[in-house]
Amino acid sequence: MIEFLTAPFPIRTVLIANRGEIACRIIATCRRLGLRTVAVYSDADAGALHVRLADVAWRLGPAAPSESYLNIAAIIAAARASGADAIHPGYGFLSENAAFVRACTEAGLIFIGPSAEAVQAMGSKIEARRIAEAAGVPVVPGFDGAGASTEELVAAAGRIGYPVMVKASAGGGGRGMRRVDRAEDLPGALASARAEAGSAFGDDTVFLEKLIQSPRHLEVQVFGDGRGGALHFHERDCSVQRNHQKVIEEAPAPNLPDAVRQKLFASAIKLASAINYAGAGTVEFIMEGGGSEPYFLEMNTRLQVEHPVTECICGVDLVEFQLRQAAGLPLPLTQEQIVPRGHAIEVRINAERPDEGFLPATGRFLDVVPPRGLRFDTGVAAGSEVGTYYDSMLAKLIAHGADRETARQRLIAGLEQLAMPGVAVNQAFLADCLRADVFAEGNATTAFLEETFPDGWRPDPQKLLVLRAQAAAALLDAAGSPLQRTDGFRVTGPRRAGTAPLFVEDEYGQADLTLFFGAERTVQDGEGEICAVGHASPAIWREDGVVHAIAGGLSVTLSARPLAEARVNARAEGQAAGQIIAPLAGLVTGVYVAPGDEVKAGDRLLEMEAMKLVHTLVAPFDGKITRVSCAAGDTYSAKTVLIEMEENT
Numbered sequence: 001m002i003e004f005l006t007a008p009f010p011i012r013t014v015l016i017a018n019r020g021e022i023a024c025r026i027i028a029t030c031r032r033l034g035l036r037t038v039a040v041y042s043d044a045d046a047g048a049l050h051v052r053l054a055d056v057a058w059r060l061g062p063a064a065p066s067e068s069y070l071n072i073a074a075i076i077a078a079a080r081a082s083g084a085d086a087i088h089p090g091y092g093f094l095s096e097n098a099a100f101v102r103a104c105t106e107a108g109l110i111f112i113g114p115s116a117e118a119v120q121a122m123g124s125k126i127e128a129r130r131i132a133e134a135a136g137v138p139v140v141p142g143f144d145g146a147g148a149s150t151e152e153l154v155a156a157a158g159r160i161g162y163p164v165m166v167k168a169s170a171g172g173g174g175r176g177m178r179r180v181d182r183a184e185d186l187p188g189a190l191a192s193a194r195a196e197a198g199s200a201f202g203d204d205t206v207f208l209e210k211l212i213q214s215p216r217h218l219e220v221q222v223f224g225d226g227r228g229g230a231l232h233f234h235e236r237d238c239s240v241q242r243n244h245q246k247v248i249e250e251a252p253a254p255n256l257p258d259a260v261r262q263k264l265f266a267s268a269i270k271l272a273s274a275i276n277y278a279g280a281g282t283v284e285f286i287m288e289g290g291g292s293e294p295y296f297l298e299m300n301t302r303l304q305v306e307h308p309v310t311e312c313i314c315g316v317d318l319v320e321f322q323l324r325q326a327a328g329l330p331l332p333l334t335q336e337q338i339v340p341r342g343h344a345i346e347v348r349i350n351a352e353r354p355d356e357g358f359l360p361a362t363g364r365f366l367d368v369v370p371p372r373g374l375r376f377d378t379g380v381a382a383g384s385e386v387g388t389y390y391d392s393m394l395a396k397l398i399a400h401g402a403d404r405e406t407a408r409q410r411l412i413a414g415l416e417q418l419a420m421p422g423v424a425v426n427q428a429f430l431a432d433c434l435r436a437d438v439f440a441e442g443n444a445t446t447a448f449l450e451e452t453f454p455d456g457w458r459p460d461p462q463k464l465l466v467l468r469a470q471a472a473a474a475l476l477d478a479a480g481s482p483l484q485r486t487d488g489f490r491v492t493g494p495r496r497a498g499t500a501p502l503f504v505e506d507e508y509g510q511a512d513l514t515l516f517f518g519a520e521r522t523v524q525d526g527e528g529e530i531c532a533v534g535h536a537s538p539a540i541w542r543e544d545g546v547v548h549a550i551a552g553g554l555s556v557t558l559s560a561r562p563l564a565e566a567r568v569n570a571r572a573e574g575q576a577a578g579q580i581i582a583p584l585a586g587l588v589t590g591v592y593v594a595p596g597d598e599v600k601a602g603d604r605l606l607e608m609e610a611m612k613l614v615h616t617l618v619a620p621f622d623g624k625i626t627r628v629s630c631a632a633g634d635t636y637s638a639k640t641v642l643i644e645m646e647e648n649t
Contacts, residue, residue: 001033001034001035003329004033004034004035004323004327004329007327007328007329008327008328008329009110009326009327009328010085010327011035011085011086011110011323011326011327012035012036012083012085013035013036013037013038013082013083013084013085013086014026014030014035014036014037014038014084014085014086014087014088014112014323015037015038015040015058015075015078015079015082015084015086015087015088016037016038016039016040016050016054016087016088016090017040017069017075017087017088017089017090017093017094017100018040018050018069018088018089018090018091018092018093018095019040019041019042019045019048019050019069019379019390020048020049020050020379020380020390020391020393020394021377021378021379021393021394021395021396022090022091022092022303022305022379023039023050023054023090023379024049024050024053024377024378024379025319025377026088026090026319027039027050027053027054028053029317029319029320029323030319030323032320033320033323035323036055036056037053037054037055037056038054038055038056038057038058038078038079038082038084039051039053039054039056039057039058040057040058040059040060040068040069040074040075040078041057041058041059041060041068042059042060042061042062042063042064042065042067042068042069042389043059043061043062043063043068044063044385044387044389044390045063046059047383047384047385048379048384049378049379049380049381049384050379056082058078058081058082060074060075060078061074063387063389064389065093065389065390069093069094070093070094072094072097072099072100072103075087075094075100076103076104076107076109079104079107079109080107084109085109085110086109086110086111086112086323086326086327087104087109087110087111087112088112088113088319088322088323089111089112089113089302090302090303091300091302091303091304091305092391095113095301095302095303096119096122096123096300096301096302097119097123098116098117098119098120098123099116101113101114101115101116101119102116110326110327111326112279112322112323112326113278113279113280113301113302113322113326114224114226114277114278114279114281114301115226115276115278117275118275118276118277118278118301119301121275122275122281122298122299122300122301123170123301124169124170124205125167125168125169125170125207125298126144126145126146126169126205126207127169128296128298128299129142129144129207129296130144131271131274131275132267132271132296134274135270135271135273135274136270137267137270137271137296138267138293138294138295138296139295139296140209140210140212140286140295140296140297141160141209141210142160142164142207142208142209142210143156143157143159143160143207143208144207145169145205145206145207145208146169146205146207150186150187150190153186153190153206153208154183154186154187156208157180157183157186157208158183160208160209160210161210162180162181162182162183162211163179163180163181163211163213164179164180164186164208164209164210164211165177165178165179165180165208165209165210165211166178166179166180166186166189166190166193166206166207166208167193167206167207167208167209168193168196168197168200168201168203168204168205168206169197169203169205169206169207170197170201170202170203170205174243174244174245175196175197175200175201176193176194176196176197176200176201176206177193177244178190178192178193179211190206193206194206212286212287212288212295213288213447214288214289214445214446214447215239215286215287215288215289215445215446216237216239216253216286216287216288216289216291216444216445216446217237217238217239217241217246217284217285217286217297217446218235218236218237218238218239218253218256218264218284218285218286218287218294219235219236219238219282219283219284219285219304220232220233220234220235220236220264220265220267220268220282220283220285221233221234221235221236221280221281221282221304221307221310221318222268222269222272222277222280222281222282222283223279223280223281223318223321223325223331224272224273224276224277224278224279224281225278225325225331226276226277226278226279226325227276228273228276229273230268230269230272230273230277231331231333231334231335231338232265232268232269232335232338233310233314233316233318233338234251234252234265234310234313234314234338234340235251235252235253235256235261235264235265236249236250236251236252236253236306236309236310237249237250237251237252237253237254237256237444238306239444239445239446239448240433240439240444240446240448240449241446241448241449242358242449246305246306246348247347247348247430247433247449248345248346248347248348248430248433248434248439248444249305249306249309249345249346250309250343250344250345250346250404250407251309251310251312251313251340251343251344252313252340252343254404254442254443255441255442255443257292259292260287260292260294263293263294264285264294267283267285267294267296268283271283271296271299272299277301278325279322279325279326280302280303280307280318280321280322281299281300281301281302282299282300282304283296283299284296284297284298284299284300285297289443289445303318303319303322305348305393305396306346308344308346308375308377308396308398309344309345309346309398310344312342312344312375312398312400313340313341313342313343313344313400314338314339314340314341315341316333316338342400342401342402342403342406342407343400343401343402343403343404343406343407344398344399344400344401344407345398345399345404345407345408345411345434346396346397346398347396347397347411347415347427347430347433347434348393348395348396348430349378349393349394349395349396349397349418349420349425349426349427349430350392350393350394350425350426351363351386351392351394351423351424351425352392352424352425352426353424353507354426354428354429354456354457355429355456355457355458355459355507355508356583357456358426359583359584359615360388360392360584360610361386361392361423361424361425361584362386362387362388362423362584362585362610362638363385363386363422363423363424364383364384364385364386364422364423365380365381365382365383365384365386365420365421365422365423366382366421366422366541366543366548367382367419367420367421367422367541368380368381368382368384368395368419368420369418369419369420369539370397370418371397371413371414371415371417371418372417373410373414374397374398374399374410374411374414375396375397375398375399375400376395376396376397376398376418377395377396377398378394378395378396379394379395380394380395380420386423387585388584388585388586388587388610394420394423394425397411397414397415397418398411399411399414404442405440408434408439408440411434412431412434412435415427415428415430415431415434415553416431416552416553417553418553419539419550419555420555421539421541421548421550421555421557422541422543422548424507424555424557425555427553427555428459428552428553428554428555429457431553432457433448433449433452436448436452438451438452439452458508459508459554460554461529462529462531463552463554464508464554464556465511465513465523465525465529465531466523466531466532466533466534466551467538467549467551467554467555467556468504468506468511468513468523468556468558469513469515469521469523469533470533470534470537470538470549470551471504471506471538471540471547471549471556471558471560472500472502472504472513472515472547472558472560473515473521473533474537474538474540474542474547474549475542475547475558475559475560476500476515476560498516498517498518499514499515499516499517500514500515500517501513501514501562501563501564502514502515502560502561502562502563503560503561503562503563503565504558504559504560505558505559505560506556506557506558506559507556507557508556511525511526512525512526512563513525513526514563515533520532521533521534521535536551538550538551539551545559546558546559547559578620578623578626578644578645578646578647579641579643579644580605580606580617580619580620580641580642580643580644580645581639581640581641581642582608582636582637582638582639582640582642583608583615583617583638584608584610584615584638585610585635585636585637585638586608586609586610586615586635586636587608587609587610587633587634587635588606588607588608588630588631588632588633588634588635588636588642589607589608589609589614589632589633590606590607590632591605591606591628591630591631591632592604592605592606592607593605593606593625593628593643594625594628595625595626595627595628596624596625597624597625598623598624598625599619599622599623599624599625599645600619600622601618601619601620601621601622602618602619603618603619604616604617604618605617605618605619605625605643606630606642606643608636617642617643619645621647621648622647622648623645623646623647623648624645624646624648625643625644625645626644626645626646627643627644628642628643629641629642629643629644630642630643
């Protein structure tokens with residue numbers, strides 16, 4: 001603490017202009033260094049973990065990001081009122097907003113990050129390409145497109161050669177990005193990319209790049225001194241992605257020739273030096289799978305989500321280094337002292353349903369139990385609410401080992417031990433990714449998910465059957481021993497097992513199960529599949545007539561009732577096949593049908609926005625719209641009937 005008080009730019013109190021996992025992670029380093037912390041929050045985050053961990057918490061405004069975490073005036077006012085000397089932006093939100101950097105400086109606050117000029121230069125992908133080329137850094141063949149007409153862009157694409165990528169100059173995270181394989185499709189792709197970019201970033205400028213198919217996504221962690229000098233903290237591989245969002249990250253990159261590694265380092269240092277970069281940043285590259293020529297992709301002028309894997313192998317705290325640099329203190333390392341040790345792999349724990357096209361999930365966590373021996377950076381704890389306003393990433397699990405295989409196996413074991421009941425998360429999917437042969441061999445490209453799960457991901461059927469049986473048995477045991485019950489059960493004697501025919505429902509659907517309670521518990525599903533349940537019990541949480549069961553990384557939230565009762569109720573209730581139901585709570589952004597409209601199966605009916613993603617609901621069959629119960633601009637809770645239709649006969 002004393003070192004920061006006597007620094008050229010003293011820091012006593014740091015306001016974290018962010019939320020969730022990264023806010024908690026920054027608070028941890030500040031606390032270790034003896035620095036006071038200020039959390040900011042929206043109304044939706046009043047009880048959030050980062051608010052509880054900080055020394056002081058300051059309300060920004062309503063839940064909408066534009067009225068809270070993106071409200072520059074409100075954040076500056078909170079910093080002044082709370083006595084903060086410095087602001088750490090985290091990642092996302094305002095972390096790469098040059099206007100925010102300038103506002104901090106004008107308010108007399110230290111911005112923990114690069115200059116506004118560096119942020120602005122790298123914030124435009126077109127300008128970043130120009131700077132990289134001038135610095136001698138190879139870039140993907142393309143056409144910058146600034147001010148170009150559609151006709152000029154079509155002509156440029158012909159020269160580049162199809163397929164091409166349309167990209168938003170101010171974009172990120174896959175927004176404003178379109179793949180185009182044929183010349184006749186380019187005008188439409190340009191129009192939609194411009195519209196999306198304008199809506200998301202306030203800038204509809206697009207450019208073209210040659211599409212490098214199934215590339216590796218590589219990046220270098222750099223740290224600049226603001227005077228043209230820079231260090232690198234080695235490379236990461238972030239090739240496992242979904243919709244241009246990273247899923248698994250690791251350091252160092254596996255199966256990477258040292259000659260390529262040195263090219264990456266040299267290019268990253270050239271670019272950081274060219275803009276007198278200050279603080280932590282990441283220079284990203286793509287390279288054809290099996291190739292040897294990495295191309296500059298973009299520079300992120302902030303701390304990356306995946307920075308923990310670099311910290312693990314280099315033995316550093318990058319947030320501490322950011323604080324030291326912002327205070328005018330020297331870094332305690334030279335390039336020669338930054339020596340990687342071992343291997344680290346990180347997975348992103350998201351509130352989502354991988355089995356349903358990665359549909360975001362909401363709810364309240366009953367508990368959060370991390371595995372022992374692994375790093376777990378989290379923004380949630382028992383009682384935390386997950387809503388629809390913000391990104392679905394909740395936490396990160398990181399394993400470090402002497403070699404890649406050790407780290408991989410530790411991470412798989414950690415995912416199997418992690419327990420987060422109450423909200424659907426993607427841990428079972430992540431474990432299956434880590435088990436895949438291509439990943440185990442270190443040969444993943446950005447096509448990994450499509451190639452590994454061509455029909456989408458689903459849990460292993462036998463594992464699901466056993467877990468359902470164990471969860472159902474836990475429900476029965478809670479009401480008393482199954483062998484003492486008579487409703488829905490048959491108890492015959494010591495030589496014949498008691499049976500419990502049940503109808504169960506969980507997030508993966510419905511099933512008929514028959515449990516057999518003999519010397520060895522077994523279960524039979526409606527298809528006749530029989531398997532042993534075993535005597536090992538999953539982790540169990542009971543709530544409101546359901547049981548949350550987690551075993552081996554797979555989880556279910558299950559309810560059960562006697563099979564005969566369920567069949568009677570099903571006949572009485574019928575089936576509402578023509579109801580279009582909100583899959584989660586969210587904002588309806590567009591309604592494209594009206595009562596009386598004829599639609600075909602697959603036609604777009606409406607769009608909803610939740611957790612920064614847009615979800616399109618389509619017609620399940622050919623038919624006629626009979627009722628529309630929603631309107632654009634209104635928010636609806638999960639399972640609300642939004643549209644009703646009848647099938648053509």
